Amino acid sequence: MIDFIFPLVGRFHPILVHLPIGFLVFGVILIFWAGKKYSIYSPIIQLAFLLGGISAGFASISGFLQYQGEGYGWDSVKFHLILGILTTLLSFGLWYHLKKSVAYPAYLKIKAATLLVILTLTGHLGGNITHGDDYFTEVLPPELQVFLGGETSKNEPLELPEDNWEEVEFYAGAIQPILDQNCKSCHNPKKLKGELDLSTFKGIQKGGEDGAILESGNPEKSSLFTRLVLPEDDEDHMPPKDKRQPRKEEIELIKAWIASGPSENAKLGEAAINASLVTPFFKKNEIPFYPVIEVAKLPQDSISKLREKGFFAEQIKKDSPLLKVSCINFPTFSDSDWQMLQSAKDQIVYLDLTGTAISDVVLEEIASLPNLTVLKLNQTGINGSSLGKLVENKNLKLLYINNTQVTVDKLSVLDGHPSLEKVFAFDSPAADSEKSSLLSFYLETGNLNLPPLPTDTIVY
Ligand code: HEC
Numbered sequence: 050m051i052d053f054i055f056p057l058v059g060r061f062h063p064i065l066v067h068l069p070i071g072f073l074v075f076g077v078i079l080i081f082w083a084g085k086k087y088s089i090y091s092p093i094i095q096l097a098f099l100l101g102g103i104s105a106g107f108a109s110i111s112g113f114l115q116y117q118g119e120g121y122g123w124d125s126v127k128f129h130l131i132l133g134i135l136t137t138l139l140s141f142g143l144w145y146h147l148k149k150s151v152a153y154p155a156y157l158k159i160k161a162a163t164l165l166v167i168l169t170l171t172g173h174l175g176g177n178i179t180h181g182d183d184y185f186t187e188v189l190p191p192e193l194q195v196f197l198g199g200e201t202s203k204n205e206p207l208e209l210p211e212d213n214w215e216e217v218e219f220y221a222g223a224i225q226p227i228l229d230q231n232c233k234s235c236h237n238p239k240k241l242k243g244e245l246d247l248s249t250f251k252g253i254q255k256g257g258e259d260g261a262i263l264e265s266g267n268p269e270k271s272s273l274f275t276r277l278v279l280p281e282d283d284e285d286h287m288p289p290k291d292k293r294q295p296r297k298e299e300i301e302l303i304k305a306w307i308a309s310g311p312s313e314n315a316k317l318g319e320a321a322i323n324a325s326l327v328t329p330f331f332k333k334n335e336i337p338f339y340p341v342i343e344v345a346k347l348p349q350d351s352i353s354k355l356r357e358k359g360f361f362a363e364q365i366k367k368d369s370p371l372l373k374v375s376c377i378n379f380p381t382f383s384d385s386d387w388q389m390l391q392s393a394k395d396q397i398v399y400l401d402l403t404g405t406a407i408s409d410v411v412l413e414e415i416a417s418l419p420n421l422t423v424l425k426l427n428q429t430g431i432n433g434s435s436l437g438k439l440v441e442n443k444n445l446k447l448l449y450i451n452n453t454q455v456t457v458d459k460l461s462v463l464d465g466h467p468s469l470e471k472v473f474a475f476d477s478p479a480a481d482s483e484k485s486s487l488l489s490f491y492l493e494t495g496n497l498n499l500p501p502l503p504t505d506t507i508v509y
Pocket of ligand 1: 228231232233234235236242243244245247256257258259260261262272273276277284285287288289292295
């Protein structure tokens with residue numbers, strides 16, 4: 050019933066430690082400040098050291114109980130504890146010394162200064178235990194941290210290289226980074242919650258206060274895995290509720306590691322795991338929107354000629370050979386004018402024929418643009434009868450047929466197009482089709498069909 054007393058006293062340690070600091074610092078100040086008037090202050094100084102000694106004693110005991118009850122490692126607390134006890138003994142020593150001799154020997158100051166140094170060291174080591182020994186350096190600029198010999202590695206989320214993930218060590222390259230990010234703050238050699246160190250392979254092998262946390266080949270019997278998938282409200286759930294939780298994919302990877310017979314050095318490729326387990330961790334490469342290709346730059350005077358004819362033509366970016374061509378100021382452009390664009394056939398990646406006089410015939414020509422990525426055919430007379438030609442545009446990603454007569458049946462010849470991502474079909478028959486969801490590309494119709502809400506029928 051009274052089992053809770055010791056842990057409770059232990060919890061008071063962080064509060065109790067401030068009392069001796071106050072008393073003892075006050076006592077030391079008085080020793081230095083009193084000077085000739087020492088005899089007047091003597092009783093107060095004695096009292097300061099007596100109270101300092103008593104409170105330091107209580108702080109040491111509560112500290113010891115906290116160490117016992119909260120899973121701190123002996124290595125991380127030993128110096129703090131020893132110095133705390135030394136502080137207690139020195140305080141009583143000083144008090145006894147002052148009580149016995151009224152004289153004011155010079156070496157009292159030395160003793161007082163020594164006590165102050167030990168007290169400071171004790172406090173500093175205690176602070177390191179609770180706040181981590183990077184408490185002060187953490188806020189310094191990274192360069193200064195490196196200069197002071199610190200590690201600046203922030204716990205980055207796990208990333209795996211797409212092209213040779215098989216070569217990454219399963220434990221060191223995947224599992225430990227996950228544990229570092231999600232578990233290490235509580236399970237490290239200094240803060241051994243559940244007497245468990247998850248910062249090294251050895252620690253994982255060793256297990257915690259309830260014994261092993263791994264059963265090779267059997268994740269369902271390994272608390273390293275089972276605790277992660279308990280309902281978050283379960284008191285055994287790890288990490289504790291309200292703390293940062295690992296991603297589902299990370300938990301799956303831990304499961305696979307245990308199932309593979311958790312080894313320290315095996316490579317991911319050797320573990321016979323499903324590749325889908327690692328894909329969520331691939332670095333997101335910025336995929337360039339336009340094709341990455343070697344094409345000759347169109348001579349500047351050819352571009353100028355296009356402009357003279359009424360096209361808007363410009364490079365997609367400085368120094369790129371790829372061109373954006375638009376007929377925004379050339380509404381009379383028709384099928385027979387195609388010849389003018391023939392010279393820029395390889396360079397055109399963006400073609401806007403919105404509002405021009407073209408017909409479906411021009412699609413045969415457009416099909417010969419190997420790098421075309423965006424095609425706009427809005428507000429034209431096309432009905433889509435030749436849309437199938439665009440299958441040849443292996444780089445086409447966006448197609449605009451807003452305000453045309455294209456139906457979804459005509460459009461469906463593009464179903465399965467290798468690169469087409471999206472078709473914009475506002476104000477066209479295709480927009481009213483139910484079939485759009487069956488297509489391999491996304492059909493943007495602008496029709497927001499919201500389900501009717503009960504409130505829609507309420508008459509106010
Ligand atoms: C906020 C602190 C905290 C974090 C973060 C945390 N744990 Fe714990 N863990 C504890 C505490 C406290 C205990 C002891 C109480 C208990 O057994 O539930 C514990 C116990 C455990 C145990 C049982 C050890 C034993 O033998 O009793 C396992 C296994 C465990 N944690 C795994 C993990 C894993 C895996 C992670 C990261 C995904 C994690 N923990 C993150 C605080 C934490």
